[in-house]
Amino acid sequence: MKMKSSIVMICAALSLAACTDPARFGGGADGTDPSANTGGVVPGSASDPASPAYFQQAVGDRVLFAVDQSTLTAEGRATLDGQAVWLLQNADYTAVIEGHADEQGTREYNLALGARRADAARAYLVSQGVQARRLQVVSFGKERPIEVCSEEACYAKNRRAVTVLAGGLTS
Amino acid sequence: MIVRALFLVLMCFTPIWAVAQNGPLRIEITEGVIEPLPVAIPDLVPEGGATGDWGQRIARVVAEDLTGTGLFREIPSSAFISQVSSFAAPVQYADWKAINAQALVAGAVSVNGNQISVKFRLYDVFSGAELGEGLQLAGTTDAWRRIAHKMADVVYSRITGETGYFDSRVVFVSETGPKDSRRKRLAVMDYDGANIQYLTGSEDIVLAPRFSATGDRVLYTSYETGFPRIYVLDVGSVQRRVLESQQGTMSFAPRFAPNGQTVVYSLTQGANTDIWSMNIGSGQSQRLTSTPAIETAPSFSPDGSQIVFESDRSGTQQLYVMPAGGGEARRISFGEGRYGTPVWSPRGDLIAFTKQSKGRFHIGVMRTDGSEERLLTASFLDEGPTWSPNGRVIMFARETQGAAGRSTLYSVDISGRNLRPVRTPDGGSDPSWGPLQR
Numbered sequence: 001m002k003m004k005s006s007i008v009m010i011c012a013a014l015s016l017a018a019c020t021d022p023a024r025f026g027g028g029a030d031g032t033d034p035s036a037n038t039g040g041v042v043p044g045s046a047s048d049p050a051s052p053a054y055f056q057q058a059v060g061d062r063v064l065f066a067v068d069q070s071t072l073t074a075e076g077r078a079t080l081d082g083q084a085v086w087l088l089q090n091a092d093y094t095a096v097i098e099g100h101a102d103e104q105g106t107r108e109y110n111l112a113l114g115a116r117r118a119d120a121a122r123a124y125l126v127s128q129g130v131q132a133r134r135l136q137v138v139s140f141g142k143e144r145p146i147e148v149c150s151e152e153a154c155y156a157k158n159r160r161a162v163t164v165l166a167g168g169l170t171s
Numbered sequence: 172m173i174v175r176a177l178f179l180v181l182m183c184f185t186p187i188w189a190v191a192q193n194g195p196l197r198i199e200i201t202e203g204v205i206e207p208l209p210v211a212i213p214d215l216v217p218e219g220g221a222t223g224d225w226g227q228r229i230a231r232v233v234a235e236d237l238t239g240t241g242l243f244r245e246i247p248s249s250a251f252i253s254q255v256s257s258f259a260a261p262v263q264y265a266d267w268k269a270i271n272a273q274a275l276v277a278g279a280v281s282v283n284g285n286q287i288s289v290k291f292r293l294y295d296v297f298s299g300a301e302l303g304e305g306l307q308l309a310g311t312t313d314a315w316r317r318i319a320h321k322m323a324d325v326v327y328s329r330i331t332g333e334t335g336y337f338d339s340r341v342v343f344v345s346e347t348g349p350k351d352s353r354r355k356r357l358a359v360m361d362y363d364g365a366n367i368q369y370l371t372g373s374e375d376i377v378l379a380p381r382f383s384a385t386g387d388r389v390l391y392t393s394y395e396t397g398f399p400r401i402y403v404l405d406v407g408s409v410q411r412r413v414l415e416s417q418q419g420t421m422s423f424a425p426r427f428a429p430n431g432q433t434v435v436y437s438l439t440q441g442a443n444t445d446i447w448s449m450n451i452g453s454g455q456s457q458r459l460t461s462t463p464a465i466e467t468a469p470s471f472s473p474d475g476s477q478i479v480f481e482s483d484r485s486g487t488q489q490l491y492v493m494p495a496g497g498g499e500a501r502r503i504s505f506g507e508g509r510y511g512t513p514v515w516s517p518r519g520d521l522i523a524f525t526k527q528s529k530g531r532f533h534i535g536v537m538r539t540d541g542s543e544e545r546l547l548t549a550s551f552l553d554e555g556p557t558w559s560p561n562g563r564v565i566m567f568a569r570e571t572q573g574a575a576g577r578s579t580l581y582s583v584d585i586s587g588r589n590l591r592p593v594r595t596p597d598g599g600s601d602p603s604w605g606p607l608q609r
Contacts, residue, residue, distance in 0.1 A: 070442065096397075103570070106511035106525050106554050107378060107601070108424045108437065109481065109488055111399065112444035112465040115421060119442035138398050139421060139439070143376050148350040148574040150551070 050090055052165045059086050062162040063121055067155075068105070070116035072124060080121060083163055084128035097121050098162045099139040102155035107141060114139030121161040196274055196295040196302055198242050198331045207244035208330065210237060211272035211296075213255045214248075215289065219281035225315065226280045229289060232319035233276060235363065236337040237326060240564075241589030246272050258290065267296045274302070276326055287312045293326050303329045316365055317608065324607070336559040337362060340605045341566065342380040342389050342406075343580060345369065346598035350576050355600075357391060359406065362559075362604065364594035370409055379555070379601045380404075383427045386605035390414075390425035390434060401425040401436050403451065414449060415456070422447075424467045428475050428495070435459070435469040435478060446480055448495075459497035470514045471495065472539070479503075479513040479522055479539075490524060492539065503541030512555050515539070518562035521585070525554045525567075534567045536585055547587040555600065560607040566593065568600040 046053040055061060060083070063076030072080070087093065099118030101110035118137035126132050147154030198208055212234045215226035237243040253266035258279035267275050278291030290307040294300070306325060308318045317338055324335025345358040345367075354373040357380050360366060370389065371377055378399070380391040389404045396413075401422045404411040414434065415422040425436035428448075438447045438458075444465045449456040460466040464484035471478055472495075479492050485502065488509040493500035504510040508528030515522055519539070526533040526546065532553040537544040552570040559565070563585055570578040578600040580593040593599070 103552065103576075104530075105527070106468070106481075106488075108467040109465060109483075109511050111421070111423050112437065112439060112467050115439045115444060116442045116465070123442075136419070137441075140376075143353070143378075145351055148576070150572040150574075150576065 052093070055083070055086050055090075055163075055165060059083055061164070062160045064156060065117050065159040065161070067102075067159070068113065070113065070120045072120055076121075077124065080124045081128060084125050084130050087125065087130045087134065093165045094134045094136070094167060095163045095165050096136045096138055097125075098144075098164055099137065100144060100158055100160050100162070101142045102158040103142045103145060103150065104155065105142060111139050111141035114141045117159070117161045121163065125163075196298065196330060207238075207242055208273050209246050209271050210234075210243045210274040210276065210326075211246045211251065211267060211270070212237070212276045213251065215278040215280040215291070216255060216258050217281070218258065218279045219283070223282070225282055225287065225312075226278075229278075229280060229315060229319040229322070230276075232316055233323045233326070236320060236323035239363070239591070240327065241584060242327075242331065243274075246270055258292075262294055264294075264296055264299045267294075272296050274326070274330065276322070278322070282312065285312050286310075287315055287318065289318050289322065291322055291325075293329055316361065320361070333563060334561045334607065336561045336564065336604075336607060338608045339560050340382075340386060340608070341557075341580075341593075341602050342370070342382055342605065343595075343602040344377060344380065344600045345595065346578055346600055347373070350574065357389070357404070358595075358599075359389075360595065362593075367596060370404060370406070371411075379424060379603075381426045381603045382605040383431045384429050384606060385431060386608070388427075388431070389603075390427060390436075392423040392425065399423045401434070403434075414451065414454075415447075424469065426470055428471050429473055430475055433475075433495075435471065437467040437469070446478070448497075457497070459493070460500070468512045472515045473517055473519045477515075479515055481511045481513060488527075490522070490541070503537070503539070504544075505541060506544055514556055514558060516558050516562040517560060520562070523556035523558060523565050525556065534565060534583065536565070545587065547583050547585065548581075548590060553581075555602065557602050557604045559604055566602045566604055568602065570600075 041047050044051050046057045060079040063079050097118040099114030101113045122135050122137050145158040147157045212230050214230045217226055234245045238245050250270045253263040255277045273296055275294040275296055281288050288309040292305040293302045295302045308321055310318055320337035323337045327335040339362045340359055341362055342359045344355045346353055346355055348354045355377050356373040357370040357377050359368050376394040378392040380389045392399050393402055399421045401414045402411045403414055421439040423437050425434050433448055434451050435448045437444050443463055446459045446466045446469045447456050448459055462484045464482050466482045469478045469480040476495055477492055478495055481488050482491050488511050489502055490504040490510045490513045491500040491502050508526050510524050510526050512525045513522050521536045523536050526535050531549050533546040534548045534553050534556050535546040550569055551572040554568055556565045556567045564582050566582045568578050569581050570576055578598045580599040580602050583590045
């Protein structure tokens with residue numbers, strides 16, 4: 001409950017489209033900010049390096065995994081390096097790392113597999129200096145795919161760990 | 172939420188010519204019936220000034236229950252030579268023999284205010300005798316389907332020698348919306364999809380409800396807090412409470428022990444998922460597995476002494492059995508592919524599971540030592556078996572492929588025959604079949 005209300009607060013404060021429900025699991029990569037091309041830095045927009053939108057789009061908020069694996073790829077580690085730098089520079093944010101699986105697996109196993117993926121991302125961020133208390137993990141198993149086809153092209157995008165920025169530290 | 176007040180009286184009324192015998196009218200379920208037994212189920216005769224179509228409605232439910240098993244075939248009333256116009260009149264066996272009805276279910280119904288009373292007899296036509304004694308059932312009119320189910324349970328039981336399963340309920344996840352924003356809510360319904368009631372809203376993801384042995388409570392997983400946690404819900408009052416809320420953990424896959432006091436479930440800490448048990452009264456919990464592998468989907472043996480679960484400690488998902496208090500586990504699945512979601516049958520003889528092999532999903536059964544594995548279904552995605560109270564039928568969820576993929580409940584005999592969808596208003600998943608009602 002606490003978690004939820006703090007997310008809602010941040011959403012309200014920043015008026016982020018990315019916090020609305022469809023983009024919550026879909027990621028904001030497709031939602032470009034209309035004000036982003038004006039040349040000036042609009043606070044809160046993707047052109048503002050301190051904004052969650054920038055984190056999502058420029059840094060990259062997600063890493064992908066091979067079938068039934070939770071080992072980070074080289075590409076995944078590079079993305080997480082960027083996330084770690086951003087999180088260290090923007091110390092007010094906490095994050096929930098959401099682990100996901102594709103639909104090819106049983107529900108309970110996929111929940112546990114998603115947790116492994118989220119934890120792999122979490123452990124890597126911590127190894128890069130992000131304070132452990134700023135990071136929480138949750139698994140959605142196969143409950144929230146972002147791509148709906150039943151082919152590898154979609155599955156590959158659904159096997160993911162997404163770093164979702166949330167409210168500031170309370171302590 | 173409506174709690175149906177309901178009184179069912181099951182009593183023998185004095186039979187006039189009851190013949191206690193075991194005639195040749197018998198279906199051996201285990202032999203796998205190919206040819207369904209022809210049965211005549213005329214509308215119940217109205218008595219005592221009963222009005223309305225109660226007799227027809229009850230006869231239809233009895234017929235749907237029996238034919239739905241695949242073990243019976245109904246002879247249409249258009250073929251009847253004699254009609255049952257009085258419950259007391261002697262049965263014209265020759266007329267029923269002539270249309271090859273091997274069994275005849277004849278009854279009468281009377282209604283008084285909101286009270287309904289049904290009496291019926293089952294006849295073995297070719298022996299020319301009654302099979303068992305006549306029975307009377309009474310209750311409130313809003314429980315009329317239960318009365319019909321109980322009638323069908325008696326017929327099924329007398330002919331197969333097995334306990335019935337028609338007067339039972341199923342708790343499941345009702346699903347609406349597309350795959351990438353599916354909305355889920357808990358629902359409970361009669362085994363045939365009638366009388367659906369919703370137990371939660373669809374604001375939060377809810378998963379895998381599981382009935383207690385008596386059907387009074389349901390365990391489930393909800394994302395109410397943003398994190399998966401296990402809850403217990405009282406079916407009558409719809410009151411719920413969280414069971415496991417350790418900060419920084421996730422809990423899921425709960426299931427009751429037969430005693431209704433102990434709950435087993437999975438708890439994830441960091442990357443590791445283990446099986447825990449909890450005393451639901453004291454809240455005291457105990458870890459039952461301790462490998463770094465994924466251990467989940469625990470299910471008790473009906474005597475409560477053992478737990479079957481899945482683990483990927485060997486490198487892939489496989490099934491294991493361990494003592495209920497934890498301890499050394501022995502692997503029981505050795506076939507090709509991956510095995511998950513094991514469920515011990517209420518008879519104790521079999522374990523149902525989901526198997527993934529070569530890109531297909533199957534529901535299967537094996538003996539509790541892993542021998543005699545049989546696959547009952549095959550599709551793009553079948554998952555999550557649950558047993559009928561008599562251990563003869565399995566219900567599960569089947570999800571179709573692609574962007575328009577939808578999940579539907581199905582049932583299948585443990586022989587692998589009689590695969591059929593269960594009627595639900597929306598999509599359905601994660602069924603849990605409750606006990607035969609009293």
